[in-house]
Amino acid sequence: MLMRRKTRQIHVGQVAVGGDAPVSVQSMTTFSPVDTEQAAAQIERLQQAGADIVRIAVPDRKAAESLRNLKQKIHLPLVADIHFDYRLALTALECGIDALRINPGNIGSADKVMAVVNRAKPLGVPIRIGINAGSLPEKILEEHGGHPTAEGMVECALEHIRILESQHFYDMVISLKSTDVPLMVKANRILAEKVEYPLHLGVTEAGTAFRGTVKSSVGIGALLLDGIGDTIRVSLTDDPVKEITAGKEILTAAGIRNYGPVMISCPTCGRCQVNLIDLAQRVEARLQTVKKPIRVAVMGCVVNGPGEAREADFGIAGGKGCGLVFRKGKIIRTVPEKQLISALMEEINRMEEK
Numbered sequence: 058m059l060m061r062r063k064t065r066q067i068h069v070g071q072v073a074v075g076g077d078a079p080v081s082v083q084s085m086t087t088f089s090p091v092d093t094e095q096a097a098a099q100i101e102r103l104q105q106a107g108a109d110i111v112r113i114a115v116p117d118r119k120a121a122e123s124l125r126n127l128k129q130k131i132h133l134p135l136v137a138d139i140h141f142d143y144r145l146a147l148t149a150l151e152c153g154i155d156a157l158r159i160n161p162g163n164i165g166s167a168d169k170v171m172a173v174v175n176r177a178k179p180l181g182v183p184i185r186i187g188i189n190a191g192s193l194p195e196k197i198l199e200e201h202g203g204h205p206t207a208e209g210m211v212e213c214a215l216e217h218i219r220i221l222e223s224q225h226f227y228d229m230v231i232s233l234k235s236t237d238v239p240l241m242v243k244a245n246r247i248l249a250e251k252v253e254y255p256l257h258l259g260v261t262e263a264g265t266a267f268r269g270t271v272k273s274s275v276g277i278g279a280l281l282l283d284g285i286g287d288t289i290r291v292s293l294t295d296d297p298v299k300e301i302t303a304g305k306e307i308l309t310a311a312g313i314r315n316y317g318p319v320m321i322s323c324p325t326c327g328r329c330q331v332n333l334i335d336l337a338q339r340v341e342a343r344l345q346t347v348k349k350p351i352r353v354a355v356m357g358c359v360v361n362g363p364g365e366a367r368e369a370d371f372g373i374a375g376g377k378g379c380g381l382v383f384r385k386g387k388i389i390r391t392v393p394e395k396q397l398i399s400a401l402m403e404e405i406n407r408m409e410e411k
Contacts, residue, residue, distance in 0.1 A: 067183040070134025070155040075255030081109035081288040082304035084297040090123035097130040106301040112136040121148035143169040158185040183228035190235035207243035232257035238276040255287035269293040281311045315350035322355040329357035331375030
């Protein structure tokens with residue numbers, strides 16, 4: 058088990074973040090609160106996919122005022138994403154928002170930040186301080202050579218943390234994001250040594266589904282394996298449901314959370330005598346109905362398959378016209394190739410019924 062960094066615990070609605078709470082997965086709806094029905098429907102899809110928290114952009118007063126109606130139609134905790142106008146944050150608080158995300162670098166002067174803090178504090182609404190490498194204040198850029206640095210990002214975060222702390226406000230989540238993976242990782246490692254607030258991890262503007270998932274996996278995964286990170290978002294230029302799927306896979310791969318079955322499969326090679334790619338894809342689809350956190354192996358070679366996947370709870374290995382079904386490395390059945398998947402699922406279902 059990984060030793061996670063010790064942090065304060067805050068609550069976004071009913072979801073605990075930090076402390077000993079599970080690392081949560083977030084996404085962001087692509088609709089405005091004004092498009093209430095569409096936003097609510099998408100948030101429902103995100104919840105069904107396994108999202109813990111959802112964020113929504115609040116670009117103007119009409120959007121802020123629409124939050125009240127939207128909140129009545131959803132069940133996930135909702136975070137209002139505020140830029141430039143602190144008054145939108147005040148309206149969002151009046152409408153029952155569960156948390157605020159503000160970028161102190163563009164929301165205005167310290168007194169405006171404090172106005173938000175003083176309204177959020179009695180309501181018990183946490184604030185996420187979001188620092189992006191691309192929007193650092195000119196003063197900090199000049200002090201650090203004219204371009205974003207990890208040290209500059211941390212300095213900016215600490216400045217705004219101190220503003221909130223000066224008002225005796227401590228329900229904070231901090232995020233340091235960049236599209237540059239090494240920069241994002243370095244900044245979070247530095248900050249983790251300086252504060253005990255929970256950290257929100259993400260590679261901002263990561264890109265489309267494939268490239269963005271790879272970049273996010275490297276950046277978020279590196280920090281999680283250091284024990285750093287309390288909530289994550291995989292930022293993709295795609296359907297936000299894919300962000301939840303990717304986030305869950307990252308947490309599973311890091312050994313942090315289990316979301317049902319984990320499938321392992323070998324790369325195909327010249328020894329393979331079955332269509333392993335198709336076989337693996339069909340098994341993966343069938344496993345969507347399984348709830349227990351088991352490991353299932355799909356191997357292409359009957360000679361090495363059971364041995365190489367001996368740690369799997371269940372597995373199959375293809376051969377010429379037939380295949381093996383095994384459990385914990387021990388062969389339990391030999392069946393025709395066409396029956397491999399059904400035989401595998403029979404064994405898994407038998408286990409689930411017990």
